[in-house]
Amino acid sequence: MPIVGAKKEPIFAALSSLAKTDDSKDWFWQWQLEVSSSLRKIADGKSREAQALQCRVEIMENLQSVAINDFLITFKPYNVRDFLLALYYSHAPSLTESERRGTLKKNYAFCLLTYLGLNGIYELQFEKYIPLDDFSKPYNAICRVYFETLFYTSFWNKILIENKDTNVQSNAAIYLENISLRMLNVLREAKEDFETWIKAGNVDGIEAFNGRLLKLAEEYSDSRESVRKEIETWPEYIKRKN
Known part of the structure; x- marks a missing residue:
């Protein structure tokens, strides 16, 4: 299934940004490999309704990746973002800080490309079943707050364990009790439902x-x-930890 209907200008812009990081690679071809499995699953549907359903599923799965990568790549201050990246890529401990940033940029660009491509397909071919915005906007909203809470919770739990400063521990406890314990499971359940x-x-x-x-x-x-005040003092916690 070709990506017909995708908005070409943003796609070219994303590919150009990747080319600036390494112009020796055929980024369009690499992205095609990334998205090909989603396109095959959609094309394998036995009816237009089945294809529309699979396209919605693929869009939602990609929106999760968009939410994660967008949160990380736009997060400031950068020293805290690097701390969060180390947590996120803890499954690949051999990656350097620079390599983690590069991987994040590539993943973010690929997610955006897939987002544009799948949305273009859906709007052109399947919009009549359920309008794209009717399911993608609320799902995107819940993904963003869920993954934000998940990252913040991981951060504060790590700080709580590693930093023995009583003020730091008190602030960590405030976040964990007022947001993590109260909201995380509720957000997860709503997302999964x-x-x-x-x-x-x-x-x-x-x-x-x-x-x-x-x-x-x-x-x-x-x-x-x-x-918010506790969140805004994160850089100080990082400095104290280091």
Whole structure:
């Protein structure tokens, strides 16, 4: 299944940014390899409805990757981001700090390319079944707050273990008690419920799910605001740890 309907200008812009990091590679071909399995799964659908369903599933799976990579690549301050990258790539301890950043940039660009490609396919061929925005926007919102909470929770748990400063431990406990313990499982359950609902091929009743997901995203935003001062002092914790 060719990527017909994808917006070409943003795709070329993303490919150009990759070429700046290493112009010896055929980045378009490498991305085609990355996205080919998704396209095959969509094309294998026995009906247009089945293809539309599989395309929704592929879009949602990619949105998870977009949420993770977007959070990491746009996170500031950078010393805290590098700390989070070390946690995220802990499964590859041999990677240097520079290599982790390079891997993140490549993954982020590939995620965006796939996002543009799959969205283009869906809007052109499957929009009549469930409008793209009706399922992608609320799912994107819940993914972003869920993975943000997950990263922050990992950070604070590590700080709580490794930093013995009583003020630092107190602030870590504030975040973990007020957001992690209260919100993380709720966000995960809502995210997984929506995934199950979409994968089951449901169409009717999406408005109720949308309301639930968007309300949770708003509730998280309010909760996070309540501990903003602690979050803003993260660089000091990193300095103390080092």
